[in-house]
Amino acid sequence: MNTAQPTQPLTIRTLTESEHSAFLAQHPTASFLQNPRWPQVKTDWRGESVGAFDGDELVAASLVLYRPLPVKLPVLGSKSLAYLAEGPVFDAGRISLEALLPALVEHLKSQGAFLIRMGLPGVVRRWAAEDVRRGLSKGEELSMHELTPLEEDAETPAVHAQLEQLGWTPPKSSEEFEAGQPQYQARIPLVDDGGNPLDVEAVLARMDQTSRRQTRKSTRSELTITVGTEEDLPTWQKLYEETAERDDFTGRPLSYFQRMYRELNAAADTECTLYFAHLEDTPLAAAIYVRQGGFAWYVYGASSSEERKRYAPRALQLRQIEDALAAGCRWYDLGGLSPSLDPEYELAGLTRFKTTMGADVVQTHGEWDYPVNKLLTKGFELYMSRR
Known part of the structure; x- marks a missing residue:
């Protein structure tokens, strides 16, 4: 199981297209659904390339697609589903999920995510x-x-257990x-x-x-x-x-x-x-x-x-x-x-x-959910089940 830890808390920030592309070039089996130009195809979604930095070193990157709720809710304001299709992309031997995911969740919360759906890469x-x-x-x-x-993959049970401990739903x-x-x-x-x-x-x-x-x-x-x-x-x-x-x-x-x-x-x-x-x-x-x-x-x-x-x-x-x-x-x-x-x-x-x-x-691994707002998540799941 991956136990790598950063030298300090990870910093999450938006990446430029060139930064994101350069990182993907180091990961030749990354999906084209992580390509920073993909949001220009999926025009019903808003796209953001985000990177996780250990100091000055970029150690993980992900394309995030945001799909807003059809209505703006009083008090809560505008909320979105944050979708990471086959992301984030990172070196398992370089950074741990325990270090990466909580920092990433906090960033996506700040972007108004009520639910985060993540298709973690791997077989x-x-x-x-x-x-x-x-x-x-x-x-x-x-x-x-x-x-x-x-x-x-012998490490899968431990990875899935860790995801659940971090609050993710399989x-x-x-x-x-x-x-x-x-x-x-x-x-x-x-x-x-x-x-x-x-x-x-x-x-x-x-x-x-x-x-x-x-x-x-x-x-x-x-x-x-x-x-x-x-x-x-x-x-x-x-x-x-x-x-x-x-x-x-x-x-x-x-x-x-x-x-x-x-x-x-x-x-x-x-x-x-x-x-x-x-x-x-x-x-x-x-x-x-x-x-x-x-x-x-x-x-x-x-x-x-x-x-x-x-x-x-x-x-x-x-x-x-x-x-x-x-x-x-x-x-x-x-x-x-x-x-x-x-x-x-x-x-x-x-x-x-x-x-x-x-x-x-x-x-x-399939697509795992992190319900930021459980009530909105339940309503969203009910809506999707009736489509």
């Missing part, structure tokens, strides 16, 4: 893709936790996606256990037979893979809206993707790439990929109902994997999934698809 457990696929196929286990993990166990970032993530490793880079064939070998066959077939399907620009986002949006209608989900507007593309490409050591798979002049699939430091994400995908047997989405997945490997990334993230292994569960198909792609399942 609690990891299950092998093949084991999860087998578990889903057999249908004998109900949960990921009934499988033997590939790896498990995430509730759920098979569904909660508001915020899913606690369970699908990640394809791009390095071996010794940290050595894999090649494309080694990544393909992680897939199940069907995914590997379809991926290889996509490379022989007369498809052309291109990289788009911001001017091509309306073409993306048309495919995306077709996908949303077909798969029955509520999509984001074109303006969101325009901001995302513009802001992340303006950030240090970050790229947001738009890919298309064309058959002659017809776009069949598109994808939005983000890389920051040594981490890559498949963030959004869209596809046409035409020419499905050409497996255009598979071709785009392969291209993103190739680009992530070329950039020296350690992981290629396919996003969240459910810990349920019930083959009849409504999200089972998502887990099946991502693990057949060769993605291991990692359990993160």
Whole structure:
């Protein structure tokens, strides 16, 4: 367990974008959700980059997004939810949670936070893709936790106990996606256990037979893979809206993707790439990929109902994997999934698809709450439960 202590009480202050970016550059697996330009994408929130200093040394940093309550309350004034998505970022061997979190809480209180929600970075457990696929196929286990993990962090129980002692409330166990970032993530490793880079064939070998066959077939399907620009986002949006209608989900507007593309490409050591798979002049699939430091994400995908047997989405997945490997990334993230292994569960198909792609399942610490004002927090939770 981390026992590092600062030489004096930590000082918390707002960071400039350059200060925050320089700190993130030292932490190549930090999430792009911690990027100081992300608030320019999430325009319904107010953003602040905050840093914790041990004397003159910056030892932790976090992007904080503030979402105000819809009404200003008498006496209490304007209050906000303070949200730290996959933050704060810090060196566990350099600073302790006991030193960092109380100082950070006091700063967020001064900014009017009635509730602080923190997605502490780190992996609690990891299950092998093949084991999860087998578990889903057999249908004998109900949960990921009934499988033997590939790896498990021995310090997690002590970390969680410390968080509770500091007044933080752990995430509730759920098979569904909660508001915020899913606690369970699908990640394809791009390095071996010794940290050595894999090649494309080694990544393909992680897939199940069907995914590997379809991926290889996509490379022989007369498809052309291109990289788009911001001017091509309306073409993306048309495919995306077709996908949303077909798969029955509520999509984001074109303006969101325009901001995302513009802001992340303006950030240090970050790229947001738009890919298309064309058959002659017809776009069949598109994808939005983000890389920051040594981490890559498949963030959004869209596809046409035409020419499905050409497996255009598979071709785009392969291209993103190739680009992530070329950039020296350690992981290629396919996003969240459910810990349920019930083959009849409504999200089972998502887990099946991502693990057949060769993605291991990692359990993160999840999002912990610090209720500054318990009454407002209870009202907020009631409101969220009825949405």
